[in-house]
Amino acid sequence: MLPNPTPSYSAFQKWLPRSLGKRMLLLMMGLLVLLVCATGFIGNQIVTGILNEYIGRVALNVSRSVSLSPIVSQGLIQLEPDGIQRYAESVREATGASFVVVGDYEGKRYSHPVPERIGKYMVGGDNERALVQGQSYVSIAVGTLGPSLRGKVPIFSSGGEILGVVSVGYLIETVQDVIQPYQQRLLFWILGLFAVGALGTWFIAREVKRSIFGLEPYEIAGLYRERTALLESIREGIIAINEKGDVTVMNHQAAQILGFSPEEALGRPIEQLLPETRMLEVLKTGKGEYDQEMLIEEEEVVVNRVPILEQDHVTGVVSSFRRAQEIDRLVQELTSIREYSQALRAQTHEYSNKLHTLAGLIQIG
Structure with missing residues (x-):
């Protein structure tokens, strides 16, 4: 940050x-x-x-x-x-x-x-x-x-x-x-x-x-403030490096996951913070990696790594990551919502059938 x-x-x-x-x-x-x-x-x-x-x-x-x-x-x-x-x-x-x-x-x-x-x-x-x-x-x-x-x-x-x-x-x-x-x-x-x-x-x-x-x-300052607010508002950890491999951006979510404060991380080589990171490989190849699992501080996270391109030249890499358990929890919540939605749909269908039956009896009687 x-x-x-x-x-x-x-x-x-x-x-x-x-x-x-x-x-x-x-x-x-x-x-x-x-x-x-x-x-x-x-x-x-x-x-x-x-x-x-x-x-x-x-x-x-x-x-x-x-x-x-x-x-x-x-x-x-x-x-x-x-x-x-x-x-x-x-x-x-x-x-x-x-x-x-x-x-x-x-x-x-x-x-x-x-x-x-x-x-x-x-x-x-x-x-x-x-x-x-x-x-x-x-x-x-x-x-x-x-x-x-x-x-x-x-x-x-x-x-x-x-x-x-x-x-x-x-x-x-x-x-x-x-x-x-x-x-x-x-x-x-x-x-x-x-x-x-x-x-x-x-x-x-x-x-x-x-x-x-x-x-x-003043437009640059406005964009900077908007970017800072955006980085701090999302739930995912964001970290970026320049073409030298030094950390240039880190939000608070990333700091919590990595165990470093933004002030300690900025300007340091990424391999000192994340020895197992593949951001340097993405920096060399220019090919992004998506939905990759990785262990950080014995905690499983899901990572995306995207190269920053300037006229076909890689000038840095942005990595976003989130705890796997949070994603699992979201998946479970979505599954529960989907099951509840299906149950409601079934009840609605059954209720509709009863209404049709009742309407038929009324017409006969």
Whole structure:
């Protein structure tokens, strides 16, 4: 015997559809959306990080190349920005950078894409590491042209003195333009993954529904309760095993005859409970046995063994049995009833004959 399931519904479950297929589809689609969104977010962060790092290295390499140019160092020493401006603009056009700015040790510009800003101080507040500590690095700051990703490299004299700084940058808008095709490609793959996942989710939900014969959970629970009530209402002992030979069902009548409680029997091999049983033979052959006599605990019982078939494959065996003395008692009762019925029939016939005789005498008289 199996425990009687008691359905419980949380506040969340009340909002779900009763249909198992729709419920599975809804839950799995929700999970799929979360996974796809998380994958898209993480993937976008990775792609953006990789491209930002790559563009930062490009900006740093261009800055390092400009800082090593004699035109730049001599222009700073001689305080002549014209040559630096022409050289910086040629580098900017050749590399596609948004700006190539050269500043002296005070941060005063010697080159800029907007010539009117030459001679003014660089903005962004990210020159200190280059001008004070002599470091090369990549930073993100807001300049006069807007937010940008920039590579900073100090300019050294032949004696190792810091003369100024080179800042080569790419505007964030430009960086986004570079990143966008990769993001679109990533989005395409994510949408494809979502479509495949949605199709797989629908297929799984359909197969699960088909495997339970199209029944809904509440219908299965109702059938379970009906089956439990049916098993406990009949006078015969019922025991069932699966294809492994383990006990899966036992009602109270069977428990009384076998001397085991259902809790002790469920899940145990049938040969441990009934060493002389032929249920395993029926499991192998798939042929039922009916009205067979058997001794259980020195008590004679009448047994029926029926295989459980699923598409011509034996998946288990159900056995019903009842004490032979109960059957004998029923046979005796039926025999007594039959004899009583025959006696009544004979009396009725005799009484009918007397009535016919009496009717004949009345007609004569």
